[in-house]
Amino acid sequence: MKKFDRIRIGGLKVLEEGACVTSSSPLEDNRLGPSVCAPLARQRLNLTFLTHVAGDREVLCTASHVGEAAFTLLQSQADPDASLALQPGTSILAVYPHDKRPQVIGTFIKSLARARVVIHGLASSPSAISAVLSSSRIKPAVKQLFEHFTFSGFASPEEFFSAQAPPKEYLEKVVATYQEKVNKVYWIIPQPDLDLWGMSLATADILAGFAAALMEMGELGLAIPFLVALPGLGGQEFILSFSTARRQPGGGDHGSEVRRILTSRLPDLRPMRLTPVAGIFLHGPHFGDRYGIAHTLVAALAQAHISLLALSCTISSISLIIRQHELAAAQVILGNTFAAPVECASAATRG
Amino acid sequence: MSGKYILIVDDDPDLVETVSMMLESKGFEVGKAYDGIEGEEAIKKRRPDVLILDVMMPRKNGYQLCKELKSNKWTQEIPVILLTAVGEAVPTTSYSHADGMSVEAEDFIPKPVDAATLVEAVQRLL
Numbered sequence: 423m424k425k426f427d428r429i430r431i432g433g434l435k436v437l438e439e440g441a442c443v444t445s446s447s448p449l450e451d452n453r454l455g456p457s458v459c460a461p462l463a464r465q466r467l468n469l470t471f472l473t474h475v476a477g478d479r480e481v482l483c484t485a486s487h488v489g490e491a492a493f494t495l496l497q498s499q500a501d502p503d504a505s506l507a508l509q510p511g512t513s514i515l516a517v518y519p520h521d522k523r524p525q526v527i528g529t530f531i532k533s534l535a536r537a538r539v540v541i542h543g544l545a546s547s548p549s550a551i552s553a554v555l556s557s558s559r560i561k562p563a564v565k566q567l568f569e570h571f572t573f574s575g576f577a578s579p580e581e582f583f584s585a586q587a588p589p590k591e592y593l594e595k596v597v598a599t600y601q602e603k604v605n606k607v608y609w610i611i612p613q614p615d616l617d618l619w620g621m622s623l624a625t626a627d628i629l630a631g632f633a634a635a636l637m638e639m640g641e642l643g644l645a646i647p648f649l650v651a652l653p654g655l656g657g658q659e660f661i662l663s664f665s666t667a668r669r670q671p672g673g674g675d676h677g678s679e680v681r682r683i684l685t686s687r688l689p690d691l692r693p694m695r696l697t698p699v700a701g702i703f704l705h706g707p708h709f710g711d712r713y714g715i716a717h718t719l720v721a722a723l724a725q726a727h728i729s730l731l732a733l734s735c736t737i738s739s740i741s742l743i744i745r746q747h748e749l750a751a752a753q754v755i756l757g758n759t760f761a762a763p764v765e766c767a768s769a770a771t772r773g
Numbered sequence: 774m775s776g777k778y779i780l781i782v783d784d785d786p787d788l789v790e791t792v793s794m795m796l797e798s799k800g801f802e803v804g805k806a807y808d809g810i811e812g813e814e815a816i817k818k819r820r821p822d823v824l825i826l827d828v829m830m831p832r833k834n835g836y837q838l839c840k841e842l843k844s845n846k847w848t849q850e851i852p853v854i855l856l857t858a859v860g861e862a863v864p865t866t867s868y869s870h871a872d873g874m875s876v877e878a879e880d881f882i883p884k885p886v887d888a889a890t891l892v893e894a895v896q897r898l899l
Contacts, residue, residue: 432786432789432805432806432807433784433786433807433808433811435784435786516786518786518807519786519789519790519805547786547787548787548790548791549786549787549789549790550786550787574806574807574811574814575807575808575810575811575832585808585831585832606885608788608791608795608885608886608888609791609794609795609888611794705787705788705790705791706785706787706788706791706885707788707884707885707886737785737786737787738785738787738788739787
């Protein structure tokens, strides 16, 4: 890519010293709460990253020193058909803001594909797109990002790596002061009228083709408010799930355009479209640094018999996709579960 | 509040997004920066009517940037709201509350930020 083609973007960050657990249990429904989030919350094990797609699969990250404990705990809770894998020595790499622009998300994925790194998980937050990578592959990945993006704060990978980050132990102590009786939420934003697309990629190599499809969607002005990707346990098959707006401003249906792009760029795939669905975006504070919040959310929705279709927790926020007819009930239960500003319920949605 | 420009500087991109949305919903124009040096550059390009500044950031922390702004005659009148938490939690570091008080910010708001409190603080400083 020529230098003048690079996308200008706000920033990037790396969260180091992590461990990643991939978990899959095809025979057990609704296991995210009781078998994954609840035991981790009881042991006060924090999740720096969590993705889930309905049916059978999660990827989660913890700090490296508790990775083994999290893995053993989840293994003890899992049914006999479940498969779990622990990947120590991982880091989370994120760029921001994506502003729901497929070009940014697509370019991020393309950069990682060009760096030939193994992606252990991908997740969007309201502002950022994050990937879980082996820590040893962070440098080539960042180098590729600088080939495709310009960052307002850093001119080169060297400049980025030499920047002094605040000592992590300070952040942990600060976040420890946040343990309110009722978890505070800055903002709960519902976004109705979305399509949820799901695909299974035979190998991660196809991610570059998906990145090209995203960029074509961006040229049409489509927005991507949500995206997760989870690898299979062998590291080959990839499950991708993302949402787009159902309707164009003029009232036309985006779905046929998205399907056309996906099938032209990825002819061997069979993208599945679930519609109508709704997104709910819970904005911070520091959800990725505080144990138990994902559990509180998942348990509240389960109690209201609301099924999660997909979920991502990264940076400071949690994003989830549910069926549209369950949106009103979900807003009520989340409003009762979290301390959120009054205006959240009526907040204007964007994109 | 049309025409009033608020700059938010924080290394947590989701928080920047959230605060931007809070303020834009009240009619403010919002600029964003993700660390102290980037914030400094943004101020040079356009002087904000109010600056919202996180304390603990890479490259240049909020206290350092606030101190520099308050010692410069061209920027000392910019009202600064510091978003703090570290002062209470880690009193022995360079992010201590005492250091915060010495940089002469107009307001300190503890994290986690209350939306209404933040908007009120911005409106009070305009």
